[in-house]
Amino acid sequence: MNRKTPVKRARAKQKRLSADDRRSEFVTKATELFAEEGFGGGTRALARKLGVTQPLLYRYFPSKDDLIKEVYRKVYLEPLEIGWEKLLSDRSRPIRVRLQEFYEVYTDAIFNRRWLRIYLYSGLKGLDINRWYVGMVKDKILTRILRECRHDAGLATQSRPSAAELELAWVFHGGIFYYGVRKYIYEAPVLDDKAQMISDALDIFLAGFERMAESATDRRRAPIKIAG
Amino acid sequence: MNRKTPVKRARAKQKRLSADDRRSEFVTKATELFAEEGFGGGTRALARKLGVTQPLLYRYFPSKDDLIKEVYRKVYLEPLEIGWEKLLSDRSRPIRVRLQEFYEVYTDAIFNRRWLRIYLYSGLKGLDINRWYVGMVKDKILTRILRECRHDAGLATQSRPSAAELELAWVFHGGIFYYGVRKYIYEAPVLDDKAQMISDALDIFLAGFERMAESATDRRRAPIKIAG
DNA sequence: ATCTCTGGTGATCGCTCGATAAACTGAGCC
DNA sequence: GGCTCAGTTTATCGAGCGATCACCAGAGAT
Numbered sequence: 001m002n003r004k005t006p007v008k009r010a011r012a013k014q015k016r017l018s019a020d021d022r023r024s025e026f027v028t029k030a031t032e033l034f035a036e037e038g039f040g041g042g043t044r045a046l047a048r049k050l051g052v053t054q055p056l057l058y059r060y061f062p063s064k065d066d067l068i069k070e071v072y073r074k075v076y077l078e079p080l081e082i083g084w085e086k087l088l089s090d091r092s093r094p095i096r097v098r099l100q101e102f103y104e105v106y107t108d109a110i111f112n113r114r115w116l117r118i119y120l121y122s123g124l125k126g127l128d129i130n131r132w133y134v135g136m137v138k139d140k141i142l143t144r145i146l147r148e149c150r151h152d153a154g155l156a157t158q159s160r161p162s163a164a165e166l167e168l169a170w171v172f173h174g175g176i177f178y179y180g181v182r183k184y185i186y187e188a189p190v191l192d193d194k195a196q197m198i199s200d201a202l203d204i205f206l207a208g209f210e211r212m213a214e215s216a217t218d219r220r221r222a223p224i225k226i227a228g
Numbered sequence: 229m230n231r232k233t234p235v236k237r238a239r240a241k242q243k244r245l246s247a248d249d250r251r252s253e254f255v256t257k258a259t260e261l262f263a264e265e266g267f268g269g270g271t272r273a274l275a276r277k278l279g280v281t282q283p284l285l286y287r288y289f290p291s292k293d294d295l296i297k298e299v300y301r302k303v304y305l306e307p308l309e310i311g312w313e314k315l316l317s318d319r320s321r322p323i324r325v326r327l328q329e330f331y332e333v334y335t336d337a338i339f340n341r342r343w344l345r346i347y348l349y350s351g352l353k354g355l356d357i358n359r360w361y362v363g364m365v366k367d368k369i370l371t372r373i374l375r376e377c378r379h380d381a382g383l384a385t386q387s388r389p390s391a392a393e394l395e396l397a398w399v400f401h402g403g404i405f406y407y408g409v410r411k412y413i414y415e416a417p418v419l420d421d422k423a424q425m426i427s428d429a430l431d432i433f434l435a436g437f438e439r440m441a442e443s444a445t446d447r448r449r450a451p452i453k454i455a456g
Numbered sequence: 457a458t459c460t461c462t463g464g465t466g467a468t469c470g471c472t473c474g475a476t477a478a479a480c481t482g483a484g485c486c
Numbered sequence: 487g488g489c490t491c492a493g494t495t496t497a498t499c500g501a502g503c504g505a506t507c508a509c510c511a512g513a514g515a516t
Contacts, residue, residue: 134416167419174406175399191395201399208432
């Protein structure tokens with residue numbers, strides 16, 4: 001229809017952002033793109049998402065790899081902002097309440113398509129930052145949880161948890177993590193009530209920890225007796 | 229040195245395989261390549277692994293995508309060859325023994341770098357075959373396990389497990405699965421004794437199932453009491 | 457010995473990728 | 487107004503990608 005008269009060049013969109021704004025817009029949109037396409041996603045597709053041309057990227061990042069590193073940093077540091085030290089270590093509250101609340105807010109932070117996909121893609125690349133994150137989960141979350149559990153059960157506080165304890169905590173943690181993978185990566189139907197899933201997982205973890213603590217110094221435990 | 233005289237062209241390697249052999253060699257090496265590089269791995273790199281030239285691939289597969297589909301098929305069907313029906317459903321043996329053995333052979337089948345990486349890469353692509361596999365784990369493994377557990381506990385056998393039961397089983401299964409991810413994807417240190425990890429996970433799963441079964445018809449359960 | 461059939465190669469096409477260099481443009485300052 | 491400088495675009499490069507086609511070569515049948 002009135003297409004013939006060029007109405008002031010419709011692509012006079014919103015160009016000319018400040019350098020800082022443009023730069024962080026690149027990182028944000030790159031996170032979205034790479035979450036969907038993997039890190040093989042193209043710089044042209046990224047530019048299209050911003051409504052700019054592809055070479056503009058190189059005004060803000062020396063190479064695509066530098067952009068990717070920034071995406072890593074942003075995504076991996078995101079869940080750390082919730083401040084779990086005080087959540088886990090506040091001994092004025094029952095440990096079960098602390099654990100429940102911690103896992104609710106922690107999974108609120110990481111259970112979304114964007115975070116989980118970036119995490120898995122970068123994990124498959126075997127990057128240092130992924131090793132660092134896994135080590136941090138071990139030291140800052142699982143070890144802390146075990147320490148609080150030991151304290152709560154009246155056991156001696158040891159500097160490092162035993163390998164068996166740690167594995168127990170990992171299986172528990174992994175079970176919860178896998179809930180997010182099933183929901184946001186596999187897009188499989190899951191129990192909608194995340195809080196109840198956490199509550200149930202906590203029940204069996206804490207019961208398992210108690211059982212392990214009871215057979216105190218034993219390295220090897222007998223299997224539990226099953227009804228029937 | 230004696231480089232000047234062409235000594236019968238050293239690349240007279242081992243060419244000229246039978247069509248079937250060459251085809252399956254393509255699939256095998258493609259599985260290795262894609263496991264490491266992702267499905268973005270190049271056809272030239274693949275040919276190099278076989279010691280042939282790149283166009284030869286297209287004598288055996290119409291396109292790279294068809295090759296990839298064959299890789300899927302091979303990888304996804306691999307763990308099914310262990311025949312878990314008889315392992316899980318043989319009621320002449322104690323359920324705990326059955327579960328222990330099943331998870332040992334199942335994880336023997338899938339806990340390796342090749343399988344896990346292909347599985348995760350294809351999972352990230354959101355393919356139908358991945359949905360199919362997850363559904364199969366649910367129907368053929370978890371549902372069966374829950375049915376056997378119910379039978380063992382003397383509970384009424386219901387056609388489908390409750391959502392809460394299923395979630396319990398998923399968290400347990402996911403916890404074990406994540407052990408493989410930690411070991412072969414993250415390459416993080418894990419408890420070396422896989423059988424003990426399974427045994428411990430089984431302990432807490434079965435204890436959790438019993439607890440859930442005790443509070444029979446209740447949809448919502450009270451959290452367990454913690455010492456202290 | 458020659459023919460034939462098939463596994464395998466060499467050359468190349470069209471496309472997309474990350475990256476570079478030069479030209480353009482518009483808001484703020486004098 | 488005209489200058490300046492930073493944000494943006496246009497044009498393009500070289501490399502690598504999947505895919506195609508004509509050709510080659512060697513084992514087995516005749």
